[in-house]
Amino acid sequence: MLPHKHTLVVVAATLALMLAAADADLAAERAALLALRSAVGGRTLFWNATRDSPCTWAGVQCERDHVVELHLPGVALSGQIPVGIFGNLTQLRTLSLRFNALRGSLPSDLAKCVNLRNLYIQRNLLSGAIPSFLFELPDLVRLNMGFNNFSGPFPTGFNSLTRLKTLFVENNQLSGPIPNLSKLSLDQFNVSNNLLNGSVPLNLRTFPQDSFLGNSLCGRPLSLCPGDIADPISVDNNSKPNSHTSHKLSAGAIAGIVVGSVVFLLLLVFLFIFLCRSKTAKKTSAVDIATVKHPEADAPVLAEKGIPDVENGGHANGNSVAAVTAVSAGNKAEVNGGGAAKKLVFFGNAARAFDLEDLLRASAEVLGKGTFGTAYKAVLEAGPVVAVKRLKDVTISEKEFKEKIEAVGAMDHESLVPLRAFYFSRDEKLLVYDYMPMGSLSALLHGNKGAGRTPLNWEVRSGIALGAARGIEYLHSRGPNVSHGNIKSSNILLTKSYDARVSDFGLAHLVGPSSTPNRVAGYRAPEVTDPRRVSQKADVYSFGVLLLELLTGKAPTHALLNEEGVDLPRWVQSVVREEWTSEVFDLELLRYQNVEEEMVQLLQLAVDCAAQYPDKRPSMSEVVRSIEELRRSSLKEDQDQIQHDPVNDMEL
Incomplete structure (x- = not known):
């Protein structure tokens, strides 16, 4: 028994020595990290120096009581890293100090991190x-x-x-x-x-x-x-026997070129004639709304022509049609049946600048076919330009519809698209909104990728993010069970000054489940099973995807009709995990190097919002405060740059 007891004592002593050595190593690594913070600062390095283990600090990852990863991107580090820090962090496998203001040369003791x-x-x-x-x-x-x-x-x-x-x-x-x-x-x-x-x-x-x-x-x-004769491939080809004959054109080849040129010119002429006739047709195709007899036949045809999912915004693709096509017939039928004629119901004390008959006489243009119905731009003969949404699949009674839509009409915030009026009949349900001239964020991001596109700078994008966040925050402040339920870039509309306005709020409770197709899945939180029952935390997830879309310029999965998208949260997390954050951002944003830190912070906020589990996501109030803070920070940096270097600022 004695030898056995002796062995146990030896093992226990060895373990104690190993633990003591591990504690000593971790203490040295902890001291090295604190020395790094003292040397180069960092406004977000709020490490608690009283804690024994650095493994709980932000940006620090450990394995087996050793620091193996140090991630400090975009945390305002400045100055030069002194020698003597990395000699105590020899187990490092990943070191990230990107997007900071470090100067000088790299410390020579970084060579001791042989596992890097x-x-x-x-x-x-x-x-x-x-x-x-x-x-x-x-x-x-x-x-x-x-x-x-x-x-x-x-x-x-x-x-x-x-x-x-x-x-x-x-x-x-x-x-x-x-x-x-x-x-x-x-x-x-x-x-x-x-x-x-x-x-x-x-x-x-x-x-x-x-x-x-x-x-x-x-x-x-x-x-x-200079001095190169040709591409190696060409040299190989020309070295073959009789290769000079390949440069001569046969009579048949010349004839083929001539015939092809003639055919091409004829095609151009026919195309020019076709475009001229189409343009003439567009100018004359607006019709009196009240004269359209069979409205339901129009929707499938328009869908086949590729109407974008832009929800009150975007482009009409040249389809100018009657907006509220069946209202006239439905209204007359109810009068003839002995009932009272239906009228537009307005909200609040706003002046009634038009009535239903004015709306019926208006010429209209299709804006888009979205989740809850088709949207039109209606140009009234005497009055404002309005947007009319023709709802589909409304399954509730008139009484319940009016109760729910009156709650929507009571929503009053500068970051919401105001609902001005509604119309309800057995066959038609219409909503009348203010018209947003710049269309939707979706159209702005993905609509025109050609040479004539105006790049969206950081100020515009961050302003859109803040405006949308404030609108959603207001909706959430109306009660714990109040949510938007359908947040996506096509439901963020823009004024002429690019101010964001949230649309389509409160509509998820009016329609049946068939009105929420799979193409919104890219914004849908993992826990959502019924699109009519979306929590506020699920709204936060959708807003996180929206932020990622703003920053990357990429559309989420199934978000755009007839276009491929990506699983944005998963893609961004995979790229950031590999430390290639600069590859995440839209190329139009990379030119603004003075706000890279703010871009990284907004990216982190977006990732937090799109967390898999609802309790890990921030509230919309916290989101608004974060965006306001980073916009103040970028504005202060711009002002400082103007004061110190106005010429360079003008060049940016």
Whole structure:
């Protein structure tokens, strides 16, 4: 028994020593992190120094009582990182210091982090030559040093990083030729906007032009270098016997070109005639609403023509038709049957600038076919331009309809599209809104991708986000059971000054479940099973997807008719997890480098809103406060920049 007891004592002592050593290591790592915070600041590094373990601090991840990941993107770090910190963080596998204002060179003791796999230091002010100790990190897989001030020659030492898959050094001041990186098998590579010259190495010519632009480089995929006769493929072809005959055209080929040219010109003439006739038809196709006899036959035809899901906004695609087509017939039928004629019912004390007959005589234009019905732009003969929504699949009684719609009409907030009036009959249910001239956010983001598109800057997008958030916050303030139920970019309409107005609120309770098709699934929270019963937390999820759409320029799954989308929350989280946050943002936003930190913060807010579990999501009041704070921050930075560097500000 004695030897057994002796063994237990030895084991216990060994475990105690190991625990003590682990505690000592973690204490050293904790001290290193606090030293880092003291050296470079960071307004969001609210680490509690009284806690024993740093593993609970924001941005710090641990395994087996060691710090293995440090994520500090966009937290306003500034100054130079001193030597002596990373020597105590030797178990690091991921280090992210991107989107900050760090200066100087990287500390040499970073070489002691031999387990480092991912290093993200892009979008800082780091300078000097690329340090050679980086080439002593054998496990390095992803390295992003872009958008700094690194200078000097492009090191050949990268060849020692045999596991490297991603190398980004764009927007620096590297000079000289690109060395032959023959020992690397890269998946991602970018050296654009440096001072490099010479030819592109053969093993890098598979990357696109964008990886090399902004230098004095030549060779595929760029233009040929001086002295090059032709592309190698062409040289191979021309070296074949009688290859000179391939440059001669036969008589048959010439005849074919002539015939093809004639046919092409004839097609252009016919197309021109067709467009002219179509334009004439558009000008004369507006009709008196009251004269349309068979309205129900119009909807399927319009749907086949590809009416966008823009819900009171977007573009009409040239379809000018009668809006409230069956109202006249239904109204007359009720009068002839002995009942009182139906009238428009207005809300509040607003002046009745028009009546039902005026609406029936108005010419109208289809705006879009959405979740709850078809929307029209109605131009009255004497009065305002209004938007009319013709509801479908209304399954409740007239009494219940009036009770619910009166609650909607009582909603009064500057960030909501006001409901002015409604009409109810057995066959027709109409809602009359203010017309929003700029259409929907969906149309603005995805409608025109051509050369004539006006880019949406950060100020416009963040303003739209704030306006929409305030409108939804107001709806939620009306009671714990009040929600929107159908938040998406096509239901965010815009004024001429790009102020956001939330539409379609309160309509989910008026219609049957068949009116909520699968194409809104991209915005729907995971816990929602009945589209008529959507909680406020589910609204927050939908708003989070909307924010992601604003920031990325991508449409969520099934959000656009006849267009492919992506699962935005999952896609963004996968990219951010790999630390490629800059690849998330819409290219139209990347030009505004002075607000990158605010963009990252809004992205994090969007991810929080789109959390899988409802209790992890913030309230809309918290969302509004967060957006207001980051907009104040970006406005202050703009003002400071104007005061210190007005010329550069004008150039932006």
